[in-house]
Amino acid sequence: MRPWEANIRRVVPYVPGDQPKGSRLIKLNTNENPYPPAPGVAKALREMDPEAFRKYPDPSSSCLVEALAARYGVDKERIFVGVGSDDVIGMAFLTFFNSEKPVLFPDISYSFYPVWADLFGIPHKTPALDGEFKIRPEDYYQENGGVVFPNPNAPTGIFMPLNQVEDILRHNRDVVVIVDEAYIDFGGTSALPLTEKYENLLVVQTFSKSRAMAGMRIGFAVGHPDLIRALSDVKYSYNSYTMNLPSQILGAEAVKDQVYFQEITSRIIATRERAKERLGALGFTFPDSMTNFLFVTHERASARELFAALKREQIYVRYFDQPRLDNSLRITIGTDGEMEALYAFLENYLKTV
Amino acid sequence: MRPWEANIRRVVPYVPGDQPKGSRLIKLNTNENPYPPAPGVAKALREMDPEAFRKYPDPSSSCLVEALAARYGVDKERIFVGVGSDDVIGMAFLTFFNSEKPVLFPDISYSFYPVWADLFGIPHKTPALDGEFKIRPEDYYQENGGVVFPNPNAPTGIFMPLNQVEDILRHNRDVVVIVDEAYIDFGGTSALPLTEKYENLLVVQTFSKSRAMAGMRIGFAVGHPDLIRALSDVKYSYNSYTMNLPSQILGAEAVKDQVYFQEITSRIIATRERAKERLGALGFTFPDSMTNFLFVTHERASARELFAALKREQIYVRYFDQPRLDNSLRITIGTDGEMEALYAFLENYLKTV
Numbered sequence: 001m002r003p004w005e006a007n008i009r010r011v012v013p014y015v016p017g018d019q020p021k022g023s024r025l026i027k028l029n030t031n032e033n034p035y036p037p038a039p040g041v042a043k044a045l046r047e048m049d050p051e052a053f054r055k056y057p058d059p060s061s062s063c064l065v066e067a068l069a070a071r072y073g074v075d076k077e078r079i080f081v082g083v084g085s086d087d088v089i090g091m092a093f094l095t096f097f098n099s100e101k102p103v104l105f106p107d108i109s110y111s112f113y114p115v116w117a118d119l120f121g122i123p124h125k126t127p128a129l130d131g132e133f134k135i136r137p138e139d140y141y142q143e144n145g146g147v148v149f150p151n152p153n154a155p156t157g158i159f160m161p162l163n164q165v166e167d168i169l170r171h172n173r174d175v176v177v178i179v180d181e182a183y184i185d186f187g188g189t190s191a192l193p194l195t196e197k198y199e200n201l202l203v204v205q206t207f208s209k210s211r212a213m214a215g216m217r218i219g220f221a222v223g224h225p226d227l228i229r230a231l232s233d234v235k236y237s238y239n240s241y242t243m244n245l246p247s248q249i250l251g252a253e254a255v256k257d258q259v260y261f262q263e264i265t266s267r268i269i270a271t272r273e274r275a276k277e278r279l280g281a282l283g284f285t286f287p288d289s290m291t292n293f294l295f296v297t298h299e300r301a302s303a304r305e306l307f308a309a310l311k312r313e314q315i316y317v318r319y320f321d322q323p324r325l326d327n328s329l330r331i332t333i334g335t336d337g338e339m340e341a342l343y344a345f346l347e348n349y350l351k352t353v
Numbered sequence: 354m355r356p357w358e359a360n361i362r363r364v365v366p367y368v369p370g371d372q373p374k375g376s377r378l379i380k381l382n383t384n385e386n387p388y389p390p391a392p393g394v395a396k397a398l399r400e401m402d403p404e405a406f407r408k409y410p411d412p413s414s415s416c417l418v419e420a421l422a423a424r425y426g427v428d429k430e431r432i433f434v435g436v437g438s439d440d441v442i443g444m445a446f447l448t449f450f451n452s453e454k455p456v457l458f459p460d461i462s463y464s465f466y467p468v469w470a471d472l473f474g475i476p477h478k479t480p481a482l483d484g485e486f487k488i489r490p491e492d493y494y495q496e497n498g499g500v501v502f503p504n505p506n507a508p509t510g511i512f513m514p515l516n517q518v519e520d521i522l523r524h525n526r527d528v529v530v531i532v533d534e535a536y537i538d539f540g541g542t543s544a545l546p547l548t549e550k551y552e553n554l555l556v557v558q559t560f561s562k563s564r565a566m567a568g569m570r571i572g573f574a575v576g577h578p579d580l581i582r583a584l585s586d587v588k589y590s591y592n593s594y595t596m597n598l599p600s601q602i603l604g605a606e607a608v609k610d611q612v613y614f615q616e617i618t619s620r621i622i623a624t625r626e627r628a629k630e631r632l633g634a635l636g637f638t639f640p641d642s643m644t645n646f647l648f649v650t651h652e653r654a655s656a657r658e659l660f661a662a663l664k665r666e667q668i669y670v671r672y673f674d675q676p677r678l679d680n681s682l683r684i685t686i687g688t689d690g691e692m693e694a695l696y697a698f699l700e701n702y703l704k705t706v
Contacts, residue, residue, distance in 0.1 A: 002553075003526065003527035004527050004528055006452075007449060007450060007498055007499065007528065008449055008451065009448050009449075009583070011586050013585075013586045013589035014593055015589075019411060019412065027408070030409055032409065034407070037404075041403050041406065045401060050398050050603075051390075053389075053565065053566050053567070053568040053569050054385055054565040054566070054567060055372075055385050056372060056385065056567040056568065057570070059372070083592065083595055084592060084595075086591075087591075087592050090591050090592055094472075095361060095362050096362075098360045119587065119590045119591060173356065174356035174357055174359075199357070200355075208409070212407040213406050213407070214407060214410075215405055215406040215407065215408055215409060215410045215597060215598040216406050216598065217597040226358070230362070233363075233365075233366045234472065236366035237367060237469070238443050238469070239437060241439070244436075244570040244597065244599070246599040246600075247597055247599075
């Protein structure tokens with residue numbers, strides 16, 4: 001090792017899902033929305049003035065924050081925006097989890113949580129999901145330095161009813177509790193109204209899934225103004241201008257079109273419900289998903305082999321090579337056409353195993 | 354204090370310069386480029402497909418990295434890109450400055466350095482600039498956990514000759530040295546070629562000044578592939594997808610147009626040189642700037658009062674309320690028209706003091 005390497009922070013980085021390129025492929029591996037963003041986004045893009053790029057963007061992203069405040073009926077002071085929900089949650093780890101006590105999150109959940117904890121040197125404990133892949137609220141009664149969990153959870157897709165979320169909150173009045181609602185719009189009920197009752201609750205959502213804007217990197221958090229202020233102070237101490245001008249303008253447009261949002265979300269939910277029937281009929285089992293993906297296991301087919309076979313056909317799904325998950329596949333809900341192509345392949349494939 | 358507030362990280366955030374709005378105002382306060390981005394940027398914006406926003410962006414920002422590699426004649430493995438040079442340098446602090454020994458940077462320089470050091474708990478020492486506001490290389494011979502300085506420095510505008518930069522490098526073989534070249538394109542000579550000779554050197558530049566793209570948030574670093582890999586690992590551990598699709602596409606277009614870049618840069622330099630004459634004739638003194646701003650003091654006029662008087666006229670410049678800087682103003686070089694309006698105001702104003 002060269003001497004200047006001694007002070008380098010060594011981390012095991014998160015490995016994002018493949019971003020394969022090509023027009024023939026069917027991409028069901030990163031839970032993107034199969035539909036384009038709201039028409040207002042395309043219109044605002046066409047009208048954007050490139051001369052405006054020479055100036056710094058509004059550091060407070062006012063137009064986007066105001067659109068979110070109007071949409072969710074909360075004060076602007078209760079909203080924080082970031083470069084994807086990863087930026088929001090990473091910043092929240094850095095801001096709120098300064099404790100000697102371990103932060104708690106499920107052993108099976110978003111794979112970025114342990115990565116952030118390691119990056120910032122945050123002690124953590126990961127209570128195991130139960131046999132049905134469900135979070136046990138009582139596991140979060142123990143002493144801790146903070147709590148974070150996705151609801152619905154990933155990659156299981158399971159939604160925890162709000163009374164259980166509130167049970168966890170009631171037992172954790174003295175730490176910050178983060179509920180990561182990346183997939184909430186596909187049938188779950190948001191804990192957002194609970195932020196009025198629990199000052200220590202931060203609810204995080206993203207534009208990457210239900211709003212079809214993964215490429216723009218927009219996430220946001222809702223919580224008590226004191227939480228938002230602390231988060232903003234840390235954010236301004238890292239980078240004052242994180243969200244670029246197109247994200248602010250186009251993000252605001254996406255939020256404003258509630259009709260289109262309902263339409264594509266309902267369509268994805270309908271496709272998912274059909275997928276449950278079709279995949280069930282093919283012998284797959286899965287937890288009852290409230291997200292835009294299904295986490296499936298087959299009674300006979302090995303997940304690893306099926307993953308490889310799908311990839312050869314240019315159908316990309318997600319495989320997690322880790323205990324308890326390694327015989328399952330996470331399949332994003334695509335368009336009906338994409339899903340039909342998947343069923344057709346599976347029908348033939350399953351005849352051979 | 355409520356119990357859940359105990360674990361919150363408390364920071365004194367960086368305060369960015371005002372972003373006043375209005376069409377009549379003259380904005381010379383945040384060192385933006387007075388000219389629009391390269392014409393290719395506007396063209397690529399018009400051609401951008403909003404449907405592509407539904408997918409995650411390329412996490413490695415290949416098209417932008419490739420454009421930079423071609424422009425600077427270096428391997429792709431030697432380039433790191435981030436959301437503005439603030440993101441790049443903040444990430445570099447987190448990655449490279451893991452030492453018990455203090456990191457060194459000048460007492461007067463970019464005001465974000467102490468903010469990042471505080472945020473990440475990095476010990477630091479700030480050698481004083483000399484009486485002429487110059488960095489003394491010998492101050493950086495002492496034992497340290499890393500070195501960072503802007504060249505040219507801000508808000509002084511002074512460029513340190515490359516032999517002095519190399520002198521600092523020769524005395525610091527065992528730590529990472531970051532040279533922050535936000536303003537290098539306005540007449541300085543980049544240390545970029547020194548990255549071949551010094552494996553521990555990281556050179557950082559930005560699209561916010563000379564490339565007229567502050568609104569897009571793009572910065573980059575060049576250095577040894579081992580430095581870049583360590584930086585990327587930390588970046589992927591924080592947020593895999595930081596740079597959105599428009600920044601990648603439009604950033605690449607900006608880099609490709611070297612002719613336009615030379616044209617607007619030369620124009621700004623010419624305006625700056627005229628500003629030196631005109632402001633000198635009005636009784637202002639200033640270090641010899643190699644940037645797109647001048648750091649001026651007047652023999653009779655108080656900087657604080659002049660700042661307020663300019664603001665009343667909707668001419669915005671930057672005032673730093675801190676020791677050694679509080680009788681100076683940092684004035685961004687605008688268009689010739691904007692500068693003439695400034696001179697006209699100053700001529701009248703100075704008759705009254």
